Amino acid sequence: MSTLTINAIRKSYGAVETLKGIDIALESGEFLVLLGASGCGKSTLLNIIAGLAEPTSGDIRIGERSIVGVHPKDRDIAMVFQSYALYPNLTVHRNIGFGLEMRKVDKAERDRAVHETAKLLQIENLLDRKPGQLSGGQRQRVAIGRALVRNPKIFLFDEPLSNLDAKLRMEMRTELKRLHQMTRTTVVYVTHDQIEAMTLATRIAVMRNGRIEQLDTPEKIYNRPATLYVATFVGAPPMNLLAATAGEGGLQIDGSDIVVSVPGLESAAPGRRLVLGIRPEAIGKADGVLSLSARCEVAELTGPELVVTAMVGNQRIVAALPASTKLQAGDAIVLSADPAAFHVFDAQTEQRLN
Amino acid sequence: MSGTWMTTRAWLLMLPLLIIMLAVIGWPMIDTVRLSFTDAKLVGAAGNFVGFDNYLKMLGSSNFQRALWATTWFAVVSVTAEMVIGVLAALLLNQQFYGRTVLRALLILPWALPTVVNATLWRLIYNPEYGALNAVLTQIGLLDSYRSWLGEPGTAMTALIIADCWKNFPLVALITLAALQAVPRDITSASLVDGAGSFARFRFVILPYLAGPLMVALVLRTIEAFKVFDIIWVMTRGGPANSTRTLSILVYQEAFSFQRAGSGASLALVVTLIVTVLAIGYGMLVRRAAGSAA
Known part of the structure; x- marks a missing residue:
């Protein structure tokens, strides 16, 4: 059984169709990268999976359950945003534990989960700080921690490394790969960076104009590109x-x-x-x-x-x-x-x- | 070009403005201080030096104490109501709905009206013989007979506060609406995924972004409310039975109705002092709010 099944998803804004029928079936533990240039529809697709946008037609299932129309908080997903999206007036501790707090998890259990996550991400010493006192890389770790702590079925990443400088981006990339190898949670990851896609993905969906050009392993995408667009988009x-x-x-x-x-x-x-x-x-x-x-x-x-x-x-x-x-x-x-x-x-x- | 010349030139350019400000603000201020120590009348002789007599008499008078209380009540209630209604209106107008742009434009109307027009309008609404408020309340059965809202000490202040709120909540709403545009979409999205309900989202996610701008609105509105004169003058002239006589009305009556320039001046300086203290206190709060938001 697939963890995530995306079936004939279409999305229109007025007369403009940004997604023109997307089909993907994702096995548990897969790391899917949605790769494409700006405006190809990859972020729209991610937002639809997250429940931040609704599809015009089509169905999305997590496990057996259709999640179209289900509130984001009830989808068993966690999301990491490009801008980190940390709550500026809350400490790192409360930022990470916010989702649990909102779900009325009791304080002792919450504290335990936050500390465990912080340890995993090596940010235990930052728990009492506010986001304004953190560097870009630290903020990104907190944002990842906020997603990790809830132990969701699916992680969604929206260009999470784009705001980091080149060196830090490479470090965090390795870190993400390490985390995925450790947790084996299913991931959907949006990026326009082909190196991120090649290094992180178990499968890549190269998108263009609201369609998937090719959905395949990184090796196949690189060695046997299905279309001219994929051939030129991947490789430098x-x-x-x-x-x-x-x-x-x-x-x-x-x-x-x-x-x-x-x-x-x-x-x-x-x-x-x-x-x-x-x-x-x-x-x-x-x-x-x-x-x-x-x-x-x-x-x-x-x-x-x-x-x-x-x-x-x-x-x-x-x-x-x-x-x-x-x-x-x-x-x-x-x-x-x-x-x-x-x-x-x-x-x-x-x-x-x- | 040397720094000294730049400095000199800057001062030269500012000089006309400084002269005008000294002439129209500085000099009257100094003269008011001088007047406050005399028993001068509005017309006639310059008056004799009486030391702190004016101040002592005023601070001990029940008129002053009642006016101070009326002013504080007016300021606290009207500003609180304006802040709450303003923020709620802004949150509503920040939602996506048909006709939002028109409503947003209409919002500014009460605030754009001159206070005198607004006050006259509300006098008509409150009119004891043909006012709309009496008509509506009797027709829906909440009221047996027409009342003189502005003519009864028990209701006059509340009626004034409502009129002031109607005029001034749009300012708070506009400032809030502008601040709401600055709340990053990702953060509200993140709070949705995290499972925050409407209240938690407002309290933890949106409010921190509103704190600074709201503090500015609070400062502006409190200071203005403390100095309130025109709306009260047009609607009640401080009556009935002095129930709506605020400090500014008292200053006016003292100096111009009773023609006691000396004690009027001392009263005006006390109002100035109160407002200055408020402004400084709030200034510190604003800086703190700005500091914690960064």
């Missing part, structure tokens, strides 16, 4: 997209005479417009099956790698090469890639073909 630097045409001997890259045969693409009708995607990190220097003569335009050393922007024929391509590579603007290079790492999409439908 983004996947290279080369315009191509299906030909007799395989796939011909436009603006060059390079023809590649891609496994699984034999059936494509000649003349069909295609897009060939190659991840920058799948491109090497010289020793692959496919070799492309290119001219280096820009070489950027990021530390662990050298990101090279080069021209192949009249198309631009980005390659992530080992940091030790010696290359300067204007240099001629031969780039290579293995057809096994090729992603081929239909230019019209943007669906994956191979």
Whole structure:
């Protein structure tokens, strides 16, 4: 039985439809990340799960029970907000225990739960402070504590790390993963950050314009993106997209005479417009099956790698090469890639073909 | 440009204003202090120096004590009612409903009316012969015969307080409404998920955001209520039987009706002192409220 079942959820604001039929079934203990650009509907979906917005149509079940129309407090969920949403005039202790206090849990039991949670999050020494006296990272821990203490069926996170600086964000990410491994509670987590999605999720739902483009494991999302949008949204630097045409001997890259045969693409009708995607990190220097003569335009050393922007024929391509590579603007290079790492999409439908 | 020149220029630019303020506020103030130590009449001779006589007489007089009590009663009851009604109105107008924008615009109307107009309007409502209040109360059976609301010492002050509330609660409501816009949506959402009911949500989540602005409204309204003159003057002139005679009315009567400029001046200075103490006390409260909200 699924813990959370989202069935044909639609949401309209007047004539604008922000969710166009969402279906997800989540097993107990899963960590689902809703990933997408701003305005894709991911936060709306989370608010609908939380009960802060009602769907126009469709059903949501937690376990067997439909929760559409049920008050947020009765859904057995807890939510962590991007802005932390701590109560400014209450101490950390009361902030964490507020949900229990409102549910009339007796004081001794409440104190025990608050201390246990605070210990888990290493914020025991902050219990008497007010939110105004805490750093961003500490506030985030308190917000997580407030959710944890209630031991709900499902945790909802709305971009919880967006307000933290880069270093703290990484620490908290690891912390969240550790907490999830420990508690094994089902999580729905909204973010636009693909690294967060890749590192935390057991499954990712990539959303676009109110629809799910692909719902899959992080490995599949990265290695076998179902659509052109998913291919470009996940991965940094983004996947290279080369315009191509299906030909007799395989796939011909436009603006060059390079023809590649891609496994699984034999059936494509000649003349069909295609897009060939190659991840920058799948491109090497010289020793692959496919070799492309290119001219280096820009070489950027990021530390662990050298990101090279080069021209192949009249198309631009980005390659992530080992940091030790010696290359300067204007240099001629031969780039290579293995057809096994090729992603081929239909230019019209943007669906994956191979 | 040197700092000294900047400072000089700033003072030069402010000079005309300072001169005007000294002339229209500073000088009359100093002259009032001088007057309060004399037995001067409003017209005629300058008066003789009488020391603290005016002050001692006034503090011992039952007129002053009754006026002080009437003023305090008026201020406490009307400001409390304005705060409560204002906050409730703001909470209502903060809900989503059809026609909210129109109601919000209408809200400002009583406050925008000149006090004299408001007072005249309420005199008509309270009129003992053809007033709307008498008509409504008799027609719904709450009242047997028409009453003179402003003519009876037992009801005049309450009638005045109602009129003052009607005029001034919109100010509190507007300030509250503005403060409510600043309550982060996430926090109210979080309290919903946490299971807070309407009262707990107001008490723990919303009120802390209203505390600072409400304190400002409280200060403004209390000081104004303590100085109240115009609405009472138009509606009852301090009557009946001096039951609505507040300190400002007493000052006016003393100085202009009885033409005793000296004792009128001493009374005016005492009112000024009370209001100043209130303002300072409240100022400290506001700073504390602002400090705890941060």
